Amino acid sequence: MNNLESILTENRVFPPNPAFAAKARIGSRAAYDALVAEANSDYEGFWARLAREFVTWDTPFSTVLDESNAPHYRWFTEGKLNASVNCIDRHLPTKASKIAIIAEADDGSVREITYQQLHDQVVALANGLKSLGITQGDRVVIYMPMIPEASIAMLACARIGAIHSVVFGGFSAEALRDRINDTGARLVITADGGMRGGRMVPLKAAVDKAIENGCPNIEQVVVFERLGNATLMAERDITWSALTAGQPTTCPPVMVDAEHPLFLLYTSGSTGKPKGVQHATGGFLVNAAMTNAWVFDLNDDDVYWCTADVGWITGHSYVTYGPMALGVTQVMFEGIPSYPDGGRFWQMIERHKVSVFYTAPTAIRALMKLGDEVPAKSDLSSLRLLGTVGEPINPEAWMWYHRVIGGERCPIADTWWQTETGAHMIAPLPGAIATKPGSCTLPLPGIMAAIVNDEGELIGPNQGGNLVITRPWPSMIRTIWGDDARFQRSYFPEKLKGYYLAGDSARRDNEGYFWIMGRIDDVLNVSGHRLGTMEIESALVAHPLVAEAAVVGKPHEIKGESIVAFVVCKGDRPEGVAAEAMVKTLRDWVAEQIGPIAKPDEIRFGDNLPKTRSGKIMRRLLRGIAKGELPEGDVSTLENPAILEQLLGK
Ligand code: WTA
Numbered sequence: 001m002n003n004l005e006s007i008l009t010e011n012r013v014f015p016p017n018p019a020f021a022a023k024a025r026i027g028s029r030a031a032y033d034a035l036v037a038e039a040n041s042d043y044e045g046f047w048a049r050l051a052r053e054f055v056t057w058d059t060p061f062s063t064v065l066d067e068s069n070a071p072h073y074r075w076f077t078e079g080k081l082n083a084s085v086n087c088i089d090r091h092l093p094t095k096a097s098k099i100a101i102i103a104e105a106d107d108g109s110v111r112e113i114t115y116q117q118l119h120d121q122v123v124a125l126a127n128g129l130k131s132l133g134i135t136q137g138d139r140v141v142i143y144m145p146m147i148p149e150a151s152i153a154m155l156a157c158a159r160i161g162a163i164h165s166v167v168f169g170g171f172s173a174e175a176l177r178d179r180i181n182d183t184g185a186r187l188v189i190t191a192d193g194g195m196r197g198g199r200m201v202p203l204k205a206a207v208d209k210a211i212e213n214g215c216p217n218i219e220q221v222v223v224f225e226r227l228g229n230a231t232l233m234a235e236r237d238i239t240w241s242a243l244t245a246g247q248p249t250t251c252p253p254v255m256v257d258a259e260h261p262l263f264l265l266y267t268s269g270s271t272g273k274p275k276g277v278q279h280a281t282g283g284f285l286v287n288a289a290m291t292n293a294w295v296f297d298l299n300d301d302d303v304y305w306c307t308a309d310v311g312w313i314t315g316h317s318y319v320t321y322g323p324m325a326l327g328v329t330q331v332m333f334e335g336i337p338s339y340p341d342g343g344r345f346w347q348m349i350e351r352h353k354v355s356v357f358y359t360a361p362t363a364i365r366a367l368m369k370l371g372d373e374v375p376a377k378s379d380l381s382s383l384r385l386l387g388t389v390g391e392p393i394n395p396e397a398w399m400w401y402h403r404v405i406g407g408e409r410c411p412i413a414d415t416w417w418q419t420e421t422g423a424h425m426i427a428p429l430p431g432a433i434a435t436k437p438g439s440c441t442l443p444l445p446g447i448m449a450a451i452v453n454d455e456g457e458l459i460g461p462n463q464g465g466n467l468v469i470t471r472p473w474p475s476m477i478r479t480i481w482g483d484d485a486r487f488q489r490s491y492f493p494e495k496l497k498g499y500y501l502a503g504d505s506a507r508r509d510n511e512g513y514f515w516i517m518g519r520i521d522d523v524l525n526v527s528g529h530r531l532g533t534m535e536i537e538s539a540l541v542a543h544p545l546v547a548e549a550a551v552v553g554k555p556h557e558i559k560g561e562s563i564v565a566f567v568v569c570k571g572d573r574p575e576g577v578a579a580e581a582m583v584k585t586l587r588d589w590v591a592e593q594i595g596p597i598a599k600p601d602e603i604r605f606g607d608n609l610p611k612t613r614s615g616k617i618m619r620r621l622l623r624g625i626a627k628g629e630l631p632e633g634d635v636s637t638l639e640n641p642a643i644l645e646q647l648l649g650k
Helices: 018-023 029-041 043-054 083-087 089-095 115-131 148-159 173-183 203-212 240-244 281-295 313-326 344-352 361-368 395-405 484-491 533-541 576-593 619-626 643-648
Strands: 099-104 110-114 139-143 163-166 187-191 194-196 199-201 220-224 237-239 261-267 275-280 303-306 329-333 356-359 385-388 412-414 449-452 465-469 500-508 514-519 524-526 529-531 546-556 560-569 602-605
Touching: 029 043, 043 281, 083 089, 083 148, 083 281, 083 313, 089 115, 099 115, 099 148, 099 344, 110 115, 115 148, 115 240, 139 148, 139 173, 139 203, 148 163, 148 261, 148 313, 163 173, 173 203, 173 261, 173 275, 187 203, 203 220, 220 240, 237 240, 261 281, 261 313, 275 281, 281 313, 303 313, 303 344, 313 329, 329 344, 344 356, 361 395, 361 546, 385 395, 395 412, 395 533, 449 500, 484 500, 514 533, 524 546, 529 533, 533 546, 533 560, 533 576, 546 619, 560 576, 560 619, 576 602, 619 643
Parallel strands: 099 329, 139 163, 139 187, 163 261, 187 220, 220 237, 303 329, 303 356, 356 385, 385 412, 560 602
Antiparallel strands: 099 110, 194 199, 261 275, 449 465, 465 500, 500 514, 524 529, 524 560, 546 560
16 A cells, blocks of 8 residues: 555645635634644544534533543443434424425425424334333344435434444345344334335335344334335234324433444445444434534525435434434435436425535436436525535536536535444535545544555655544444454554554545545556556546446556456447447547556446445456456345446356
8 A cells, every 4th residue: 555656636626615604614714724723732622522512411421532442432431312312302492393304205295394293203113112122222123215214213213222223225135134133133123115216115025035034033023104015924013103103202212321332334345244333322423413514514594405325324424313413404305316307306406495415426427427408407596515425526527516516606525434434534614625626625623534554654645545544533433243353453453553444545635635546455556556446437437428437457467457447438338349439539538637557458338337225336346347257246235236247248
C-alpha cells in the first residue's frame, strides 16, 4: 500500500451556496474550523457536549470514553437511555401531530403517519413482543419490505431492550437462515410479502423455507399483513394485527446501558461469512443524530428522503434512527426507481416537496443514462440539498446530479462511511465546505481520519494509502457478533498502531481533501504502478457513450496485472465491428484522460454489471470472469446472476 499512484485530477471546486450557508447550522469554514479545534483540544469534552445536545439520557453518563479494553472501546458508560424514547416520546409534547413518515407504496398509494401514531404503533408492537416472552438482550430478526412497519419493528425492539438484526428483504432464504442462526434469534418479524416494481416479493415464503432448512432457535414468526395473503403455519406464526390488538397503550421503555447493543447488522467482507457488526445504543444514536443534523442540515420544515432500504446501515442511521431522533418528516418508498418509469424519484420529489434527498451513485448513474428529459418533466425546485453514499461517485455523475437534479443550487454531500462506522465520517458540511466532484471532502469535526502506509506511518499529500481513523468515535463497531478475534484482525491489525482500518484506499490532495480510490483488495498493480480501479472507471464513465464501468486486474506475465474493463454503454450493447471500434475509442480515451499506463488491455461490453442487492459492483466475480472462469461459490447475493454468462461471452 505504499505510494499508491494517483492519476485522477479533478480541478472543479464549488464553494458553499451563500444563500444556503446563511441559514445553515454550520455556516462557514471558520465555524467548521472552530469545531475541529474544539475536538482537537478536548476530545472527550467535545463528544460529551454533542451527546448531551443530541440525545436525551435517563441517567447521565459519567465516563465519556473508556479505553481500558481497547479496541473494544466503551462510550458514555454509566449513562442509561432508550432509543425509542429519543426517536418518539421526547417529540410528543411539541410534535404529536407532525408527520413522521410519508409512506409511498410501490403502486403509488400514500399513507401518512404522525409521531403520535408512530408512538402508538411502536408501543402496541412492543407490548406484543413482551407477551411473546421477548426480553432485554434477546435477538429479533426483521425481514420486511421498505414500509413504515420495518422502522416500527426496529423501534419496538429498542423499546424493550431487544437487539434487532434487520436482513434486507432481497436476500434469499439461505442468506436469511445463516443470519438468523448467527444471531441466535428466537423471533422473526416479517410480512406476507412486499411489492417492488409491480412484482410480489414473497418474504413469508422465504422465512418458512429458512426455518425448514434449519433455524433451531426460532420459536415464533410475526407476520405483518402487507398483502393480506399470508399462509400461517399454525403454532409458529402470529399476525401483526392479532399480536397488537388490545395491547395496552403505554409501554414503559427499558432504559439500557449506553453500551447495550442496539442492533446487529450483517455485512460482507471480501472473503468469509458475513460479519455481524454490533452497534451500541448510546454512541450510535449520538453520531446518527448529529450527522443527520450537520451533514444534511435538517430543520423542522424539511421533507427528507433517504432512498436506502432499512436492510442496510444507511437505512438504520438515516431512515430510522437519525431522522426520527431529530423529529423530522421523511418520505419512505417501498418500490424501485424504474417503476412504473424512470421518472419515479423525480415525480416523488415533486409530489412530496422533498427538500433533502439522499441516494446512491448506482441509482444516479442509472437515471442519468435515461437522459435529461426525464427529470425535466418534474418540478424539482423544492430540493435544497443532495446526498450520495455507497461507493465513489464518478465526477461525471456528480456533475449531472449537481446540474440536472440540483439545478446548480443544491450542495452535494458525498458521504464516506461504512456499516462499521455507523455514521458519516468524511463528508462536507454543506454550509461550510467547498465541494469537489468525486471527493467526500473533509473529516467531520471529531473524526480523526488519516492516510497511512502498511506500517501505519502517515503519508503525504497525493499519495494513495490505507484510510484509517486514528481515534475511537462514539458510533464505531463494538465487535463482530460472536467473533472478537475476527473483529480485532479485520479492523485493528497489529501493525497499524491501534488505528481503525477501513479497508479502503484513499489519498488526500494538497488541501487535505479525501479521495476514495476503492477497496484495498481492488487495487491494481500494473508494471509496478499501483492504480486504484476507481480512477480508470471514472475516466471510462466520463466518455459520452459510457453509462457504467468496472475495472479489475488479471494476472499478467510481464506487467504483473493487466487491466480488464467491463463497460455498459448508453443505448444498445455494441457487438461485432461496432464493438471493436468502441474498444479502440475507449482505450484511446483512457490513455488520453489518464495516461497509457491506465489503458485497459481488454474491454468487454455487457447490458449490466454483476451487482449486490445494494448495488455494489462485485469485482470479486469480475476478476474470475476476466480470467475466463465462471465464478464458483456463492452468488446468491447477486441481483442479476444471468449477466455473468454474458460477460464471459458464453
Ligand atoms: C464504500 C455504506 C466512496 C467504501 C454506508 C466503504 C464509499 C463501503 C462512499 C462501505 C463514498 C461508501 N465514497 N466510497 N461516499 N460511501 N463507500 O458498509 O468502499 O455498505 O468502505 O456502508 O462503501 O459500505 P457499507
